[in-house]
Amino acid sequence: MQKLGQILQRIDGKGYGAYKDLGGKAFDISWFRLQFTKIQADPYAPPSKLIVTTRIEDTGIPRDILDDPVQRTAFFDFLHRRFKKLNKSRDLVLPRTTQKVHIRSIFRVKEDHLQFNLKIQLPAQGRRILGRQAHSIIADELPRLLEEILLYDNLPVQPLNRHISLYIDQHYIRKKLSEEKLLAFVANNAVLPRESGVSDKPLEEAVPFETPGSMEMKMELPSGKELIGMGVPEGVTLICGGGYHGKSTLLNALQEGIYDHITGDGREYVITRDDAVKIRAEDGRSIKGLDISSFIAGLPYGKDTVKFSTENASGSTSQAANIIEAIEAGSKLMMIDEDTSATNLMIRDHRMQEFIHKSSEPIVPFIDRIRELWEDQGVSTIMVTGGVGDYLEVADQIIVMDNYLPESKMEEAQQLIANYPSKRIKEVTDPFHINTERKLVVRSINPTKGRKVKMGAKSLNNLMFGMENLNTAHLEQIAEPSIITTAGEVIYSLTKENKKSIPLVESIAAAQEKTLKQQFENLMHSDNCDYTLPRKFEVIFIANRLRQLEIQP
Ligand code: ADP
Ligand code: MG
Numbered sequence: 079m080q081k082l083g084q085i086l087q088r089i090d091g092k093g094y095g096a097y098k099d100l101g102g103k104a105f106d107i108s109w110f111r112l113q114f115t116k117i118q119a120d121p122y123a124p125p126s127k128l129i130v131t132t133r134i135e136d137t138g139i140p141r142d143i144l145d146d147p148v149q150r151t152a153f154f155d156f157l158h159r160r161f162k163k164l165n166k167s168r169d170l171v172l173p174r175t176t177q178k179v180h181i182r183s184i185f186r187v188k189e190d191h192l193q194f195n196l197k198i199q200l201p202a203q204g205r206r207i208l209g210r211q212a213h214s215i216i217a218d219e220l221p222r223l224l225e226e227i228l229l230y231d232n233l234p235v236q237p238l239n240r241h242i243s244l245y246i247d248q249h250y251i252r253k254k255l256s257e258e259k260l261l262a263f264v265a266n267n268a269v270l271p272r273e274s275g276v277s278d279k280p281l282e283e284a285v286p287f288e289t290p291g292s293m294e295m296k297m298e299l300p301s302g303k304e305l306i307g308m309g310v311p312e313g314v315t316l317i318c319g320g321g322y323h324g325k326s327t328l329l330n331a332l333q334e335g336i337y338d339h340i341t342g343d344g345r346e347y348v349i350t351r352d353d354a355v356k357i358r359a360e361d362g363r364s365i366k367g368l369d370i371s372s373f374i375a376g377l378p379y380g381k382d383t384v385k386f387s388t389e390n391a392s393g394s395t396s397q398a399a400n401i402i403e404a405i406e407a408g409s410k411l412m413m414i415d416e417d418t419s420a421t422n423l424m425i426r427d428h429r430m431q432e433f434i435h436k437s438s439e440p441i442v443p444f445i446d447r448i449r450e451l452w453e454d455q456g457v458s459t460i461m462v463t464g465g466v467g468d469y470l471e472v473a474d475q476i477i478v479m480d481n482y483l484p485e486s487k488m489e490e491a492q493q494l495i496a497n498y499p500s501k502r503i504k505e506v507t508d509p510f511h512i513n514t515e516r517k518l519v520v521r522s523i524n525p526t527k528g529r530k531v532k533m534g535a536k537s538l539n540n541l542m543f544g545m546e547n548l549n550t551a552h553l554e555q556i557a558e559p560s561i562i563t564t565a566g567e568v569i570y571s572l573t574k575e576n577k578k579s580i581p582l583v584e585s586i587a588a589a590q591e592k593t594l595k596q597q598f599e600n601l602m603h604s605d606n607c608d609y610t611l612p613r614k615f616e617v618i619f620i621a622n623r624l625r626q627l628e629i630q631p
Contacts, residue, residue: 081105082112083213090209094120097200097207109136110224112216115605118200125171125197127605130224134192138230143242144187152245154185156238157227161196164226167219171197173608177278177345178337178557179245183564183598183609194228195607244346247299248338251349254297258309261411261458262332262350263297264289265307269344270331271324271482280344285324290477290486297347305347308484310460313452314472317462318487319479325462326415328479332460333413333555336613354411355404355615358418360396360552364389366622367629369513372447373398373423376440383440384513389625393420394441399622401444405457406514407583407618412451414444415462425466428501436505446506448472455510468500517579518572518621522628525570533570535562541620543569548623553616560610565617567601567609568593569624579630586621590614 082105089096097117105112109132116127134144143149159175172184186193201208201215226232251263264270266289271281289308297305310332317325335350371383374395391399397420404412416424424444426434449472451457463469470476470491478487525533525544535541539551541562550562568589572580590612593601598609621627 082107082217086209086213086216088209089207092207094200094202094205094207097126107217107221109133110221110228112220121200121202121205125169125199127603127607128196128198129605130194130196130220130228131188131191132194132228134187134190137192137228139192139228140230144192148246148249149242150187151181152179152242153238154182155179155245156233156241158182158184160227160233161223164223167215169199169201169215170220170223171199173560173610176558177339177343178334179340180337180557180561181594181597181611182560182607183601183604184607186597186599186604192228194224195605197607240341243301244341245338247301247303248346248349250300251297251347252352255349255351259312260309260351261312261315261354261460262310262335263295263307263347264310264328264331264335265297265305265347268307268331268346268348270348271327272330280342284344285482288483290484292486292488293475293477293484307347311475312456312458313474314448314458315460315475315477316469316473317460317477317479318464318470321464323479324482325464325479326417327482328477328484329413329415329460329462334557336555337557351411352613353409353615354413355407355409356413356415356554357400357404358397358415358552358554359393359420359423360400361391361393361420363391363396363399363549363552363623364625365391365395365399366627367516367631368399368402368622369511370395370398370402372508372510372512373401373442373444374440375442378440385629385631387629394423396420397423398441402512403619403622404615405451405455406512406516407615408587409615410457412457412459413461414459416465417462424463425468426502426505427466427468428503431503431505439505442506445469445472446504447510450506450510468502471495471500514583516582517630518582518585519579519628519630520573520575520577522626523569523573523624524626525566525573531570533563533566535559535566538562541566543624544626546624546626548620548625550620550623553619556612556616558610560608561612561616562620564593564598564601564609565612565620568612568617569621571601582621582629583618586618587614590617 085099100114101117111131113129118126143153162175201211268287269280269284271284273279273281293308295309319325331348332350333356335348336352336354339345365388367385369384370386374383426443448459476487476491477484525531527544541548541550571589
């Protein structure tokens with residue numbers, strides 16, 4: 079402590095640059111060690127980076143919590159939230175918390191040590207160093223906080239145990255889904271709608287979820303809790319109902335169900351399999367060497383759709399590409415909403431089939447592939463449709479939303495199909511196929527601008543990747559910008575592969591897995607608290623959208 083005090087005293091009142099004297103040294107402060115890994119150049123630059131390390135033994139944190147990946151994630155999330163709650167200083171900085179629990183790069187176990195990454199805004203008046211104030215933040219405020227969040231005896235036992243126990247239950251449900259051939263589970267009394275289009279908080283006075291009788295199931299959880307709720311079986315499920323009756327709200331809750339939500343969110347027990355992918359139209363996106371011929375073949379002027387590339391996809395080609403890429407990446411669950419779909423990819427009705435002959439229509443509509451995807455490829459679909467009755471024929475389950483409450487209406491639908499047969503003709507000729515052999519050219523990935531690496535996302539809408547500004551706005555399942563940044567880092571790590579070209583899906587999946595295992599150590603900055611682990615799907619989908627990406631011809 080002596081050393082830190084001496085330095086701060088010496089540089090007090092000097093120009094801001096003198097803070098650099100704190101860099102590169104380790105300061106031992108009672109039970110922990112401090113290290114400044116990056117010192118900001120001026121008071122307006124991004125905050126400085128700080129690493130706190132301590133022997134796990136000295137914290138009293140039980141080793142079994144840290145050794146179990148599920149408990150560890152929930153535990154670190156609890157510490158993160160506790161820090162945000164207790165931190166009164168605006169100068170000590172951690173990423174904001176949300177309704178969701180993520181694997182982040184804030185805390186890390188390194189053998190018998192615990193590492194804690196955070197940031198600090200080093201204080202100044204104008205450009206003069208405020209040494210005494212810095213001392214009080216670093217030597218008083220910070221140790222007080224560290225005692226409250228890292229010393230196990232100071233943690234509130236019951237809230238902590240509840241936090242971990244909920245997370246264990248959520249993981250158990252998700253595992254159970256695959257075992258029982260279910261896609262998703264929604265517990266009774268879940269609150270699905272959100273406060274607003276820009277808030278992830280629950281809507282007050284919402285109609286709570288109630289399971290339709292025939293879809294009811296019981297879940298017995300590790301915590302001893304028993305839940306009754308709706309199990310959505312594998313296959314094709316339609317969500318129908320009148321406009322404004324809550325169809326999209328149900329689908330949105332299901333697509334967010336790949337994440338785990340905190341107590342009070344309303345979606346704690348809305349759990350979806352973690353290979354679920356939201357599919358939508360996304361005109362304008364780039365597509366590289368993708369075989370979309372299962373959906374689109376015979377474009378004007380003989381344009382190739384077996385290795386289809388475009389800098390500016392249409393609604394239908396973009397949605398076809400999104401489906402193919404999701405399946406290529408290994409997803410077995412497509413989630414589709416009519417609100418954000420290209421109508422001509424979803425359906426061609428009888429009249430249109432008569433009006434425009436098949437020979438002039440390159441599109442095989444999704445309705446003619448949906449059963450095949452399930453029966454031959456094991457790919458399920460959950461789809462919202464209020465407008466297209468032809469889909470009733472291809473469903474295994476039909477949920478009708480009525481005044482925000484679901485009803486199961488399979489029998490009524492079958493009766494109706496018998497009474498009003500559709501005249502539409504199936505338009506598929508060849509079996510569904512994808513080419514999973516796409517290889518990316520390693521040197522085409524370039525995250526540099528000038529001589530520097532320029533990579534990161536400030537919002538959900540864009541990833542800066544070198545010279546490129548990539549549009550991520552339509553990847554609806556990305557929960558926060560830090561996921562995009564980390565995905566960018568995972569893609570960047572591929573440039574270190576010592577090969578000319580590598581299999582796209584396989585390599586990205588391996589890089590993501592490595593990131594998860596090493597808890598962000600293979601990324602550029604292991605002192606960074608701002609990384610959030612993405613699923614392999616989001617990384618692959620972002621790579622697929624890179625305009626600089628070259629696919630081996
Ligand atoms: P649809 O897709 O059927 O047209 P939405 O899902 O978009 O309808 O829902 C319409 C509106 O109803 C939204 O503003 C949504 O927040 C609200 N809403 C949805 N579910 C509920 C509910 N369970 N309780 C109260 N309001 C709800
Ligand atoms: Mg809708």
